Amino acid sequence: DEEIAGETPEKRPVLGPAAGATAEEIYSPGGILFDALSSAGVDHSDLNGESPAGTGAEGTEILETKKNLPGGREAGIYLHALLEETPVEEIRESTFEEWSGRETVRRRAAAALRRHGFDAAYLTESLQLVYRALRTPLRVQSCEGGARLEMPGGIAAGERQRAEMAFVYPIPENLHPGAGKEIPTPDEPGSVPYRAVRGYLQGLIDLAFEYDHKIYLLDWKSDSLPLFDSETLQNHVDANYSLQARVYSLAIVRLLEISSEEDYEDKFGGILYAFIRGLSADDRNGESRGIWFSRPSFSEIRQWEKDFIARSEWGGAVIETKLPAKE
Numbered sequence: 001d002e003e004i005a006g007e008t009p010e011k012r013p014v015l016g017p018a019a020g021a022t023a024e025e026i027y028s029p030g031g032i033l034f035d036a037l038s039s040a041g042v043d044h045s046d047l048n049g050e051s052p053a054g055t056g057a058e059g060t061e062i063l064e065t066k067k068n069l070p071g072g073r074e075a076g077i078y079l080h081a082l083l084e085e086t087p088v089e090e091i092r093e094s095t096f097e098e099w100s101g102r103e104t105v106r107r108r109a110a111a112a113l114r115r116h117g118f119d120a121a122y123l124t125e126s127l128q129l130v131y132r133a134l135r136t137p138l139r140v141q142s143c144e145g146g147a148r149l150e151m152p153g154g155i156a157a158g159e160r161q162r163a164e165m166a167f168v169y170p171i172p173e174n175l176h177p178g179a180g181k182e183i184p185t186p187d188e189p190g191s192v193p194y195r196a197v198r199g200y201l202q203g204l205i206d207l208a209f210e211y212d213h214k215i216y217l218l219d220w221k222s223d224s225l226p227l228f229d230s231e232t233l234q235n236h237v238d239a240n241y242s243l244q245a246r247v248y249s250l251a252i253v254r255l256l257e258i259s260s261e262e263d264y265e266d267k268f269g270g271i272l273y274a275f276i277r278g279l280s281a282d283d284r285n286g287e288s289r290g291i292w293f294s295r296p297s298f299s300e301i302r303q304w305e306k307d308f309i310a311r312s313e314w315g316g317a318v319i320e321t322k323l324p325a326k327e
Contacts, residue, residue, distance in 0.1 A: 069122045069129070076222035078116040079276055080206065082109060082130050083220060084163045088156040091134055100127045129276055133220070137281045140293045143234055147270055147295035151211060155218065155274070158209030165217075167251040168202035201247055214269030215256060217248055221275045228278025228290040237273060237292050245271055245294055246304045253301055261298040270295035 069075055085108060091099050099105060109123050109130075135154040142148070151157050207218040221241075225232055237245070248271055258264045271294045278290030296304075 069118070069125050071224060074116050075118075078112060078118060079126070079129060079222055080220055081116070082112050082126060083133060083206075083276075085112065086130055086134065088134060088158070088161055091131065092153065092156045096128070096131045096135075099131060100124070132279050133274060133276050136279045136288065136290075138288050138291060139281070139286060140288050140291050142270060142293045142295040143230075143237075144294065144296060146297070147293075149211075149216075149270065149272075149293055155207070155209070158211045158216065161207060161209040163207055165205045165208045166202070167205065167255060201251070203247070203251075205248060205251075211269060213266075215252065215267060216269040216272060217252060218272040218274055219244075219248075221273050222277065223275060224277055225275065228275055228280070230287070230292075233273070233275065233290075233292045241273065245273075246301075246308075249294075249296055249301050250305055250308070258298075264298040264301075268295070 069079075090102075090105070105127065106123065109126050110120060113120060113122060113126065134156040137154055138149055138151040140149050205217050206220045209216055209218070219241075223236065223240075225236060252258075252268055252271075253264070256267050258267060273292040275290040275292070280289045
């Protein structure tokens, strides 16, 4: 979830948290920012409602339990924690019965239940939700219509996964190089410092992973909705998460040091919002339910950046002219 800081953080380096490192060390998958981990990411959405039954990995039916994990903020924190603590390697090739029957898996889930104040009766349902979140086969078209993602092995099939990936970048200003433009180094003659004026956009992305040579961002959503079809999800995202998706999109352009539309097409796969309680692969049209997928065009992202520049809600006046370079 992104956080908007209205003032420049004390002692914040001009170029962000990894100033002094090379561009490769900062921006590349596996680099400093891509590897940044934190345990602070939380989805605060309302969780009222029951968990729907569904299908996990191909041929693995997950039955609905008699107990239903209650709604509320703490349940969302608990589910996020359990997903973060589950190594995808232990779940990729296992059926639900095999995986959930392991003592280490059950002990881990039981400990998490205790930490968050839930009864042990919710253990089986919790494991069902986690397994389905990671192993439900994904077949989904982007909401823009220009991209398609098919992952028969589910999210667990993603490579080089990084949970709770941090990002931070200055709120865009007219004086900044735009998306796709190289950020100047402080020692370049006549360069304008790339520094925050109105503050920073910073946050944590629940999961980043690589699939088919592209980087994807995923945010787990614990919201309870009456339906989890594509239309319902689109309306819900438009009403609640549109700004977040745009902040994330610009973050990945900065993170991967994308410099052109061709570069963008090669590196970035898209953004996924996975609604934990509604994930299922049994849509009538063969499409996954409970998953929202977006892959905006590079021109859209550049327009969003311009919109951010004009956004007065960030705090402070919009700077119309360039700052003078330091002597």
